[in-house]
Amino acid sequence: MTHAPDPLADLRSGFFVECAELLERLQDALTELEAAAEDAAATDPEVVNTAFRAVHSIKGGAGAFGLTALVGFAHRVETVLDALRDGAIRPRAEDVALLIRSADHLADLVSAGAAGTGAPDPAAGIEAGLAALVPGPRPEAAPAGTDAAHDNRPWQVAFRPQAALFASGNEPLFLLQALADLGATDIRCDFAALPRLAALDPEDSYLGWRLTLPATRRGAEIGEIFDFVEDVCDLTMERLAPARPTTTPGTERPAAVAETPSIRVDLDRVDRLMNLVGELAINQSILTQSLSEGGLDAHSALAARLETLTGLTRDIQDSVMTMRAQPVKPLFQRMGRVLRETAAALGKPARLKLEGEATEVDRTVIERLADPLMHMIRNALDHGLEPAEERRRAGKPAEGTITLTAAHRAGRLVVELGDDGRGLDRARIRAAAEQRGLIARDAPLGEAETDLLLFRPGFSTAGGVTDISGRGVGMDVVKTAITRLGGRIAIRSEPGRGTTFSLSLPLTLAVMDGMVVRAAGQMFVVPVAAILETAKLAALDRRSFGAEAALVRLRGAFAPLCDVAAALGMRTAGQTGAEAIAILTVAEDGSRTALVVDAILDQRQIVVKPLRGGFGRLPGISAATILGDGRIALILDPGELARLPGPGTGPKQEVA
Amino acid sequence: MGLNILAVDDSRTMRDMLALALGEAGYTVRLAEDGQDALDVLGDFTPDAIISDINMPRLDGFGFVEAVRRIERYRATPILVLTTESAPELKARARAAGATGWIVKPFDAPKLVRALQMVAG
Numbered sequence: 001m002t003h004a005p006d007p008l009a010d011l012r013s014g015f016f017v018e019c020a021e022l023l024e025r026l027q028d029a030l031t032e033l034e035a036a037a038e039d040a041a042a043t044d045p046e047v048v049n050t051a052f053r054a055v056h057s058i059k060g061g062a063g064a065f066g067l068t069a070l071v072g073f074a075h076r077v078e079t080v081l082d083a084l085r086d087g088a089i090r091p092r093a094e095d096v097a098l099l100i101r102s103a104d105h106l107a108d109l110v111s112a113g114a115a116g117t118g119a120p121d122p123a124a125g126i127e128a129g130l131a132a133l134v135p136g137p138r139p140e141a142a143p144a145g146t147d148a149a150h151d152n153r154p155w156q157v158a159f160r161p162q163a164a165l166f167a168s169g170n171e172p173l174f175l176l177q178a179l180a181d182l183g184a185t186d187i188r189c190d191f192a193a194l195p196r197l198a199a200l201d202p203e204d205s206y207l208g209w210r211l212t213l214p215a216t217r218r219g220a221e222i223g224e225i226f227d228f229v230e231d232v233c234d235l236t237m238e239r240l241a242p243a244r245p246t247t248t249p250g251t252e253r254p255a256a257v258a259e260t261p262s263i264r265v266d267l268d269r270v271d272r273l274m275n276l277v278g279e280l281a282i283n284q285s286i287l288t289q290s291l292s293e294g295g296l297d298a299h300s301a302l303a304a305r306l307e308t309l310t311g312l313t314r315d316i317q318d319s320v321m322t323m324r325a326q327p328v329k330p331l332f333q334r335m336g337r338v339l340r341e342t343a344a345a346l347g348k349p350a351r352l353k354l355e356g357e358a359t360e361v362d363r364t365v366i367e368r369l370a371d372p373l374m375h376m377i378r379n380a381l382d383h384g385l386e387p388a389e390e391r392r393r394a395g396k397p398a399e400g401t402i403t404l405t406a407a408h409r410a411g412r413l414v415v416e417l418g419d420d421g422r423g424l425d426r427a428r429i430r431a432a433a434e435q436r437g438l439i440a441r442d443a444p445l446g447e448a449e450t451d452l453l454l455f456r457p458g459f460s461t462a463g464g465v466t467d468i469s470g471r472g473v474g475m476d477v478v479k480t481a482i483t484r485l486g487g488r489i490a491i492r493s494e495p496g497r498g499t500t501f502s503l504s505l506p507l508t509l510a511v512m513d514g515m516v517v518r519a520a521g522q523m524f525v526v527p528v529a530a531i532l533e534t535a536k537l538a539a540l541d542r543r544s545f546g547a548e549a550a551l552v553r554l555r556g557a558f559a560p561l562c563d564v565a566a567a568l569g570m571r572t573a574g575q576t577g578a579e580a581i582a583i584l585t586v587a588e589d590g591s592r593t594a595l596v597v598d599a600i601l602d603q604r605q606i607v608v609k610p611l612r613g614g615f616g617r618l619p620g621i622s623a624a625t626i627l628g629d630g631r632i633a634l635i636l637d638p639g640e641l642a643r644l645p646g647p648g649t650g651p652k653q654e655v656a
Numbered sequence: 657m658g659l660n661i662l663a664v665d666d667s668r669t670m671r672d673m674l675a676l677a678l679g680e681a682g683y684t685v686r687l688a689e690d691g692q693d694a695l696d697v698l699g700d701f702t703p704d705a706i707i708s709d710i711n712m713p714r715l716d717g718f719g720f721v722e723a724v725r726r727i728e729r730y731r732a733t734p735i736l737v738l739t740t741e742s743a744p745e746l747k748a749r750a751r752a753a754g755a756t757g758w759i760v761k762p763f764d765a766p767k768l769v770r771a772l773q774m775v776a777g
Contacts, residue, residue, distance in 0.1 A: 007676055011669065011672050011673060011676065014668065014669055014672055015669040018667065018668050018669045022667075049713075050713070052711065053666065053711045053712070053713065056711045056740065057666065057667040057669075057670070057711075059740055060667060060669075060670055060709075060738075060740055060761045060762070061667060061669040061670065063740070063761050063762030064669070064670075064673055064761070064762040064763070066762075075740075166732070167754070168751060168754060168755065168756050169731075169732050169733055169734045169735055169754070169755075169756035169775065170734070170756050170757070170775060171734075171775065171776075171777070173777070174773065174774055174775060174776065174777045175774065177773075177777065178770075178773065178774055224770075225774060227757065227758075228756060228757030228758070228774060228775065229757075231747075231748070231751060232751070
């Protein structure tokens, strides 16, 4: 939580945060222009203006931080937008597409600037395309004036303000002061033009000055003083014509407070608050439980106060969650870029339709959603969409549409990615799965079960590997990532109409639904997201293989049994009681394990507390939580638990 | 020193930079996000000089300067416009609107202070 006292570094990081917003605004504006260009509608000047201002602000800030590549490229884009704004060019669809690609490159340059890495080159054709749109780019700031190196002639300056100088808010006195600072001597006022008082117009100008400046002064230095007034005064500088001012690099490290309608807070501060609120919630539930165990009358005034406290705690928890929440929009916009690049590489025209971009979710969820979504978009383009020719034959528009939507449903974030392609070819999926030995030849599978084969590790229908979504990285990776986030994934597909993948994700990773279970007298929590089914162990069809290994039949398939207490070394295998429960879980890789516990106690929302410091990494345990009675319960990682060596074959695991 | 400055820019980074640079130099700074916002600020804050960006939503720098010049007590208040180009036509437009001078971005604190001293002492 310590803060380096470097306001400039803060400004710099603030600039990159602002850039993200500006790039988003630019993207929005360009998307609107794209729609207008396609409908051959007139472009809305305000939309062009918004895009221009976004690029302009990026350029301005980039200049301040010395990001020259970003300044240069932003300037080129800005020039085109400026010409658009003036109506000098009417954008065609391909021009807007070029601008969108340019915006992508701007984003790259911003990222490179933020990371401090070298500026990447723009994709082929972008710079030439931009240059072709605007003949003769606007000149940037004129080059600095140069002076003869060793000129020992002093300067003679004559300066006579016009009336307009005063009207513009300039004040000759300050200019003379600045000249005096440069070492001006022999300053003489020429009041020959001064009329008699009766004829004097107080808003006119009658005075002029002559002065001498040392020979060592550069013309540019003197010129800079008159920069604001050269058009509203008569000025002569003998020895050299006035030149442009030069800029000198400098630093500023001041401290002042800016007035803004919002404040930016370091993420770790919010996380700390989140953590404290978690502690508060735990303590509050401990308090509630111990008071009720102590025989507190449920109708007493104290009980009512406690009720209020419970409600307040929950409200605080919710509002801290919303602080970490961010709209999915920037993530979705990045997907637009993935789509454009993939579509270009595959030669399949496609557009991205976004819905519900304002939907908010915890930023960790957003960050970890990027890779799976990217993979799914590539898959949708590569496998979902037909080639343009095939689409035309099927009576569809040549351009495919990928729809990405987000919404809150039942306390979860639902993200759907749909294409209007050919739909899943279930016969082909089945054949591929059989060929790869993922299912038996005669396995009876419904449509939904067939679709789920896509998520099996090693599954692929690709005859040849494409650069886009092949190379052995399949949908199982997506499934793994989503499961790790506590999410679920489902598929809907209709032949000839398209396929939609539906992701259901928790709104935050800091709390989760857990099933509290008991094994060998200890409390554990099994993440509800990982649970498929629970059943009494005694009632199940069970096949044993020696003392250690056993399988149970659940949901039509055999799953390995894993006695939680035995796997963690708390007892030897085969000591489960008659009332033991089997919990069928599915791990991130899709593998199923039946966890055996002594009893299921409760199902509730728990606050996840990471295990840190001296605990190191506990195999089979993902984190911990504190229960209402103050006891600590470890949160199980079913997938890892199943892979632990059995108590007879490996070292025993010590558990607190 | 100790002059009151109104700084107007729609970019948060720019506003932060202006506030830092001017604050360090001993000026008292008020910030506004665009021309409209700045005109509202002028109701209860009387600056000795104004620094304004040109490209802004709602009311841009040219419009803002023109509006300020129409207010009697700000007829002679120095107004510097922030621009990324030193193109002559831009300066001419700013001057026509009533601007006192301009600061070409990127600027550093000394350059900003020098420009202010030139117009406001």
